[in-house]
Amino acid sequence: TQLLEQSPQFLSIQEGENLTVYCNSSSVFSSLQWYRQEPGEGPVLLVTVVTGGEVKKLKRLTFQFGDARKDSSLHITAAQPGDTGLYLCAGALRGGYQKVTFGTGTKLQVIP
């Protein structure tokens, strides 16, 4: 059973376009993290959101945690080729310790 479903699975867009990646679950999370992974490397943490409704911005990336803490979105404005990679959300269950469950992943390709 996959706790965290991401959509879309694959996304290929032109440089300069905007995009949104979704991370959805039926479970409530105490916090949610977003990572980006490039080929041959481990995932790198982008952001952690902990409060329902929270919005965090990291340059052209905007992260939102759903009010009910069951879902999250990542919006990229004016995508660049350097944004290419695998985007992973990861949630820590309420009441659990630090172990997080990773989503299914969204593979993004930004074409110059």
Place this chain on the structure above:
Amino acid sequence: GAGVSQSPSNKVTEKGKDVELRCDPISGHTALYWYRQSLGQGLEFLIYFQGNSAPDKSGLPSDRFSAERTGGSVSTLTIQRTQQEDSAVYLCASNKQGSGYTFGSGTRLTVV
């Protein structure tokens, strides 16, 4: 060290052989995790160590998999009698309480 170090970076082994994968976490990080990733997809949890507590082994797929963490630092993941379905990238991560994970670059295991 400055980051999480994993070795070897690549391992090719024959079906039925045993393999050992090593992870050297960031100094001072009390928690250490092993995940498995197949074909650039999401991460599958394997095992989690937190300080001196008993490890959470709930993600180990079979009794051929085992892991230990010596002295609260270096960890070794052992796969006995490897099978072709064990082929994957094995990722190690560490963190401090309440912070996101720092991943190593992984060990790509190929069972032929």
